[in-house]
Amino acid sequence: MNPRLTVVAAAVMFAAAHGAQAATAAGTQITNTASATYLDAALGAHTATSNTVITTVQQVASLSVGPNEAKNAAAGTQVVYAQSVTNTGNGSDSFNLTAANSGAYAMANVQFFADANGDGVADNATPITSTGPLSAGTTFRYVAVATLPGSASVGSTNAMVVTATSVFNGAISAAATDTTTVTAASTIDITANSAGSSAPGAGPGVESSPVVTNITTAGSTTRFTLYLNNMGGSADTFNLAASTDGSFGSISLPSGWTVVFKDASGAVITSSTVNPGASNVVYADVTPAAGATVGTTDLYFRALSPTSGVSDRIHDAVTIAANAIQVTLTKVQAIDANCDGVADTAFSSSPITTGAIPGACIRYQITATNSGATPVNTVVINDNVPANTTYHASVAANSTLGAVVAPVAGTTGVVSANVGVLSPGQSATMNFGVRINP
Structure with missing residues (x-):
């Protein structure tokens, strides 16, 4: 007989009598009252009722365990088997866990550990010997952990029988058998x-x-x-x-x-x-x-x-990397009052408030820097000639990397430098000038 199905006769008879239906909970009261109807000598209809009798359902212990598993493991290593106990009785019960093993060798250090999510891994390092209270229909999951002796020979087997026994009725138990075969050790x-x-x-x-x-x-x-x-x-x-x-x-x-x-x-x-x-x-x-x-x-x-x-x-x-946008742009400017192509002051990102009169020029510098950790490709620096100005070409637009395309002098449009590849930390600077409309 399959050890998972091994229970004493009382539990088997209880399950058979109730078929697939859930067992009536222990403590449930079954009440019954009889009645009779009759006609008297004058043909009058009457109903008579009996006294009420009460039956209280008694608790019956029942459980199922499993599964039966088979694994291979190397001598001297630890083996872990996932197990479960289900309370199929009709009342709350606890189940004590024990193990016995037989075969060509004996397992050492057999212990049980809770495994609430059933993933086959112990939830913690605290051994247990009981499921604790389980309400009817509840399943408790745990792992059985054992160590193969170092002397176990390749090909030999062990049968470890894990038994769960009802605390409510110690005559009721069920068992699962886990078989371990010794193989050569794995490595990783x-x-x-x-x-x-x-x-x-x-x-x-x-x-x-x-x-x-x-x-x-x-x-x-x-x-x-x-x-x-x-x-x-x-x-x-x-x-x-x-x-x-x-x-x-x-x-x-x-x-x-x-x-x-x-x-x-x-x-x-x-x-x-x-x-x-x-x-x-x-x-x-x-x-x-x-x-x-x-x-x-x-x-x-x-x-x-x-x-x-x-x-x-x-x-x-x-x-x-520094940020998701690897290329950062910095733009600075300086006044060029006589439009000779040479900045009169240091370049700065601050507003110009002196010398910016109609007919004067402004020099721009735009620097593109790869602030990321990987190269970037096909980099192009673009800048529009601002409103109220025209492109000034006394000094041609230039770039420290790549060729520059610029509008015709005295017109508007886009100034572009085709930089190409920028390695991590590398920069390219584009320079050009504009004249404030007179």
Whole structure:
């Protein structure tokens, strides 16, 4: 008989009697009153009622457990099995948890931990021995954690029977059996951009400096390409995580940042199963907050097997460029009273309040600077000849980078400098003059 369905006869009979309907709750009162109608000798109609009898439904213990699982693990490693207990009785009950194991070897340090969301990972480090009170119909999820002995031989198996027993009625219990087969150990090594022992980031442990540094802007997603390399003898599943804490004592990211892992097909994942001798590609899409601070942030990625405990980390980094608009423009001006093409004063962005009379000239300088962290291309500086002025050509418009196109002297239009490429931190300045209409 399937251990998940093993319950004592009383519970089986209770379930059979009630079919698929929910059990009547313990303490429910069932009341019944009989009545009779009759005609008397004069043919008068009458109704007679009996006394009312009351039956109080008693509590019956019943439960289901599961599932039965089978896993492979290496000798000396830890194995984790996800389990659940459902109170199928008709009243609140608690269920004590115990484990027994048999086979070619015995599991050590068998413990239970709460797993409220059922993700197969313990919620905390506090062992439990009971589900605590469960109302009728409620399911409690937990994990059973055990360690294989280091001497267990490859191919040998263990059957660990986890039993839940009703506290209300200790004769009622149910069990699930988890089978563990010893395989050669798995390994994990995270590398960047390619697989194998010569790839960037290869080797055990976390690197002291970033293997890859991606440059992006606040609010924009950047992608890291990771390879999970399992050179061990057994397949294993590795949970994925990212943190600014290289030790992963805490899993934390800067406020507003997100990291989404995807497989080779682009599907969102939280773990990856890697076969022995194989490598899986995993994409880590990192999006800094829209208001992220300019600068470089160290970021660590981890692959951790909850079954074997095998893990590795890789050290990467994200650099936030100065702003989303990489090219900044600064415009300054100076008066050229006699229109000889030479500024009479220092250039400034302040308003000109002296000497700007009809017929005088103004000299302009516009500087474009790449304030980002990546090159920008096809840069063109444009400036319109202002209203109430005309283009002045005693000194031709010029630029420190690129050719300049300007209107005919004495007319209006656009002055343009085709700068081209600006490397990070590089600037180009365009100069021209205008005459105030006389």
